[in-house]
Amino acid sequence: xxxxxxxxxxxxxxxxxxxxxxxxYSNSAFQYFMWYRQYSRKGPELLMYTYSSGNKEDGRFTxxxxxxxxxxxxxxxxxxxxxxxxxxxxxKGRNSGGxxxxxxxxxxxxxxxxx
Amino acid sequence: xxxxxxxxSHQVTQMGxxxxxxxxxxxxxxxxxxxxxILGQKVEFLVSFYNNEISExxxxxxDQFSVExxxxxxxxxxxxxxxxxxxxxxxxxxxxxxxxxIYFGEGSWLTVV
Numbered sequence: 001x002x003x004x005x006x007x008x009x010x011x012x013x014x015x016x017x018x019x020x021x022x023x024x025y026s027n028s029a030f031q032y033f034m035w036y037r038q039y040s041r042k043g044p045e046l047l048m049y050t051y052s053s054g055n056k057e058d059g060r061f062t063x064x065x066x067x068x069x070x071x072x073x074x075x076x077x078x079x080x081x082x083x084x085x086x087x088x089x090x091x092k093g094r095n096s097g098g099x100x101x102x103x104x105x106x107x108x109x110x111x112x113x114x115x
Numbered sequence: 116x117x118x119x120x121x122x123x124s125h126q127v128t129q130m131g132x133x134x135x136x137x138x139x140x141x142x143x144x145x146x147x148x149x150x151x152x153i154l155g156q157k158v159e160f161l162v163s164f165y166n167n168e169i170s171e172x173x174x175x176x177x178d179q180f181s182v183e184x185x186x187x188x189x190x191x192x193x194x195x196x197x198x199x200x201x202x203x204x205x206x207x208x209x210x211x212x213x214x215x216x217i218y219f220g221e222g223s224w225l226t227v228v
C-alpha cells in the first residue's frame with residue numbers, strides 16, 4: 001500500500017461549485033498535514049497546514065483531518081477559474097522537524113474550474 | 116514577501132554532462148531541502164541540509180548527487196554525469212528555525228537529452 005494516496009482526477013467543475021479533494025494515508029506516524037497548490041510547471045504553494053483532527057478554515061478553503069480513518073480533505077467553496085491548478089496533499093511525522101523535516105506528497109489532483 | 120529563488124528556470128543538457136542547479140533560500144532560514152518531481156509523478160524528497168552538512172537523504176540521492184552551500188546565500192545541487200531519468204523539475208525549499216512549514220521555490224526544469 002502506498003504511503004499517501006490521492007485521486008489524480010482530473011476534476012472539472014463549474015464556477016461557484018464546492019470542490020472536495022481527498023487523500024488517504026497508511027503511516028500512523030504522520031501527524032502534520034498540508035495542502036499545496038501547484039500551477040503548471042511552478043513550485044508548490046502552501047494553502048493550509050493542520051495538525052489536529054477536525055476542521056480548519058481559511059477564507060474559501062477548509063481543511064479536514066480524520067486521523068482515526070487516516071483521511072484528509074480540502075474543501076473549496078465558491079470555486080473560481082483562478083483555482084484551476086493541481087492540489088497536492090503532503091504530510092510529515094511528529095518528530096520530523098528542522099533537519100529531519102521530510103514531506104511525503106500525494107500525486108496531486110488536477111482541478112479545472114470552468115467559467 | 117520573501118521567497119526562495121531558483122536558477123536556471125529551465126536547462127537542457129546532454130546525457131553525461133554535469134549540471135548545477137542554484138537556489139537562494141529565504142534569508143533567515145536555517146534548513147534547506149531539495150525535492151524532485153518527474154513529469155506526472157509525485158514530488159519526492161531528495162535531501163535536507165543544515166549547518167553545512169547533509170541531515171538526511173533519500174535513496175534517490177546517490178553518489179551522482181551532491182549539495183553545497185558555497186557562501187552565505189546560495190544552496191546548490193550538483194548532478195554529475197546526468198542520465199535521461201534525471202529529467203525532472205527540481206525544487207529547492209527552506210525552513211526557518213522552529214518553523215512548521217517549508218517554502219518552495221519555483222523550480223528548475225531539467226531536461227536531459
